[in-house]
Amino acid sequence: MPAVATYWAEHAWLPHAGGPVVGHEVLIGVGPDGRITEVTPDSGPCPPDAVKLTGLTLPGQANAHSHAFHRALRGHVQIGSGTFWTWRDTMYRFAGALDPDSYLALATAVYAEMALAGITAVGEFHYLHHAPGGGRYGDANAMGEALIEAAARAGIRITLLDTCYLSSGFGAEPTEPQLRFSDGDADAWAARAGELKERGHARIGAAIHSVRAVPADQLATVAHWAAMRRAPLHVHLSEQTAENDACLTAHGVTPTRLLADHGVLGPRTSAVHATHLTDEDIRLLTDSSTNICMCPTTERDLADGIGPARRLASGGCPITLGSDSHAVIDPFEEARALELNERLHSRTRGHWTAGALLRAGTEDGHASLGWPEAGRIEAGALADLAVVALDSVRTAGPAPALGAETAVFAASAADVRHVVVGGRQIVRDGVHQLVADVPAALRDSIAALQS
Structure with a gap:
């Protein structure tokens, strides 16, 4: 049962036949199932029994691509130069330190950070399945259950994209750090x-780590x-030119063609990054x-x-957004970077x-994660909301009239004031209501991996 039945939004981004518009003085009713029952613009001043949401109320943001444990790398992998492959070596070291308890602590903190940024659903691309050494x-x-529990503790939705990861590269055996990723073959992965x-x-989805990591015949x-x-199916695609070159050597085709030939592409599939593509x-x-799924802050x-x-x-490809390695967690930065x-x-x-x-970060993002009933402020949709302040040093100025340009092109995660998931307010006045001290939770869970 939601804690409250009615919210009053000073301004809200609403669906409209001619395209979304900003409505004003909008009453948003929430039923006992956590879904929106009514949306009434121009309702007048906030009633005494409603929760007042000052600012611009948006649908909650969908983070369509996350590796929660990568958050521990922030501040480490930005030192000096290097490549994706040297970054990966550092990532493996942190991955090797995690167990279910430490992953629960870290992921809870990371998902709470996402909630503070206005994210109400995350697609967790999960391949850290087993203990070190396999x-x-x-x-x-x-490990997957730890992530599901972490999302519950942080108050957000999760699609666990359980990831098949079998090879270190086009038929090669997994390296020592990768042994904990592998189930041996795709049938064993499917059974688990x-x-x-x-x-x-x-909700549960699937992922193919990459054409490097899953043999073509699987x-x-x-x-x-x-x-x-x-269920949703996600896959890393052509993030690096080295992947394309190796695939051409192994199979004589690009990674995209290989996926197409094996029935992977389609409207329930999300190709993550898709950076280096041919016309075909x-x-x-x-x-x-x-x-x-584009991840601009990680890609840069x-x-x-x-x-x-x-x-x-x-x-005709729907575009979604993800924070991937969590170099920053800021859905507005991902959106405008596009x-x-x-x-x-x-x-x-x-x-x-x-x-x-906004559609990429909300409606299309949720649909790609198997939550088609989220990402819109309308009757019948899940009551997942994120409120952006319009009086910060970044957003102060004229109130929105017809659009949400200020939120998209100037706001940051720091401007999110309130977050509602299923009618339940989990962020109030910029403070997470379920995780008492999110910075401390991040600090302590990351420090535990380095001890």
Whole structure:
């Protein structure tokens, strides 16, 4: 049962036949199932029995691509130079220090940080399955269960994208750090992943780590597992040119073509990064209506490159956003980076409207994670909301009239004042209501990995 039944939003981003608009003095009713029962713009002043949301109320943000344990790397991997591959070595060291208890503590803190940033659902690309060296925990899904519990403690929704990761590269055996990622083969992965259970705040999806990490003859097993459950299927795609070169050497085709040939692409699939694509790759992705998850802050942090997001979107691929390695956790920065990166690449402006960028971070992001009933402020949708202050040093100025440009192009995670998930307020006045001290929780859980 939600703690309150009615919210009053000073301004709110609402669906409209001609495209979303900003409504004013909006009453948002919430039923006992945590769904919106009514949305009434121009309702007049806030009633005494409603919770007042001052600022711009948006649908909660969907973080469509996360590796929770990467948050521990922040401040370490930004030192000096290097490549994606040297960054990966550091990542392996942190991965090796985690067990179910320490992962629960870290992920709870990370998901609480996401909530403070306005994120109400996360897609966790989870491949840290077993104990170091490949040993099994008593519960084969202990690490995944830790992530599901962490999301509950932080008050957000999660889609656990259980990830098949079998090889160190095109048929090569896993390296020592990768042994804990592997189930041996795709059938064993499917058997273990099939034991995971959905619950109110958690849904289960699948992921192929990459064409490097899953042999070609086992890609279809993962795709079939997801299809039979009508579950989301995610895959890292062409993040690095080295992956493309190795795939061409091993199979004579690009990673995108390999995925297409094995039935992986489609409207329930999300290709993460999709940075280095050929014209044919783009055609395969657009013809199949595959989702594209861009992670701009990680892609620039790792010097990966700028992917052809505008071409993919123009061809019919829904675009979503993720914070990936958590170099920062700020959905507004991810959204505007999509436009700003395109400006740098093309030297022209105006590739994405604020509305289109909001849709990527809300409605399309949720749909890609298997939450199609979230990401909109309308009757029947999940009552997941994020409120952006309009009186900070970044956002102060005229109140929004027709658009949300200030929120998208100027606001930051620090401007999020309130967050509601399923009608329950989990952030109030910038303070998380379930995790008492989020900075301390982050500090302590990360320090425990270094001791």
